[in-house]
Amino acid sequence: xxxxxxxxxxxxxxxxxxxxxxxxxxxxxxxxxxxxxxxxxxxxxxxxxxxxxxxxxxxxxxxxxxxxxxxxxxxxxxxxxxxxxxxxxxxxxxxxxxxxxxxxxxxxxxxx
Amino acid sequence: xxxxxxxxxxxxxxxxxxxxxxxxxxxxxxxxxxxxxxxxxxxxxxxxxxxxxxxxxxxxxxxxxxxxxxxxxxxxxxxxxxxxxxxxxxxxxxxxxxxxxxxxxxxxxxx
Numbered sequence: 001x002x003x004x005x006x007x008x009x010x011x012x013x014x015x016x017x018x019x020x021x022x023x024x025x026x027x028x029x030x031x032x033x034x035x036x037x038x039x040x041x042x043x044x045x046x047x048x049x050x051x052x053x054x055x056x057x058x059x060x061x062x063x064x065x066x067x068x069x070x071x072x073x074x075x076x077x078x079x080x081x082x083x084x085x086x087x088x089x090x091x092x093x094x095x096x097x098x099x100x101x102x103x104x105x106x107x108x109x110x111x112x
Numbered sequence: 113x114x115x116x117x118x119x120x121x122x123x124x125x126x127x128x129x130x131x132x133x134x135x136x137x138x139x140x141x142x143x144x145x146x147x148x149x150x151x152x153x154x155x156x157x158x159x160x161x162x163x164x165x166x167x168x169x170x171x172x173x174x175x176x177x178x179x180x181x182x183x184x185x186x187x188x189x190x191x192x193x194x195x196x197x198x199x200x201x202x203x204x205x206x207x208x209x210x211x212x213x214x215x216x217x218x219x220x221x222x223x
Contacts, residue, residue, distance in 0.1 A: 049157070050212075092156070100174075103159075104156075
């Protein structure tokens with residue numbers, strides 16, 4: 001199975017300040033079709049995860065442009081340019097290049 | 113818009129089975145795989161398997177092989193996940209996923 005490792009596991013951010021989460025996979029997530037199957041989700045308290053970013057850097061419909069994803073191969077980053085109060089929750093990276101899908105441990109983001 | 117609506121919470125005794133439904137709307141049900149993911153309280157996310165609603169083909173995580181069955185009823189755009197031989201370790205919220213996630217179904221296993 002592909003192991004997804006997120007850092008840090010928790011983050012306390014002053015509203016208006018940036019935040020960054022790293023995700024590393026144990027194998028390349030680049031598929032032969034040229035796509036990289038790395039996704040970012042945010043799970044707010046008491047809710048199911050919601051898709052933020054698909055295929056490394058594509059924002060899902062309705063996701064604010066303060067969220068951005070980057071990376072390639074095995075190293076990926078989610079950045080929030082200016083954290084807002086509504087961004088609190090647990091962020092997960094996920095790979096779907098190979099079954100089983102696997103998720104990072106989650107990064108809990110809270111505001112100061 | 114794409115929406116997945118799951119069945120309600122279940123309480124089961126150890127050794128029993130549970131069947132969770134996931135009704136899809138807002139897209140052509142048979143065009144996209146549906147995956148199932150579970151989350152124990154305060155824990156991370158665990159992928160259980162996938163189903164192709166068109167062919168009925170499935171693929172299960174090794175951990176659940178022999179205990180999980182994923183099926184569908186295309187006439188009502190609904191997918192099902194049945195898990196048998198339940199133990200307390202199966203207490204979790206179960207989600208169906210197709211890009212978006214269903215709202216989740218809490219399954220509690222308790223004697």
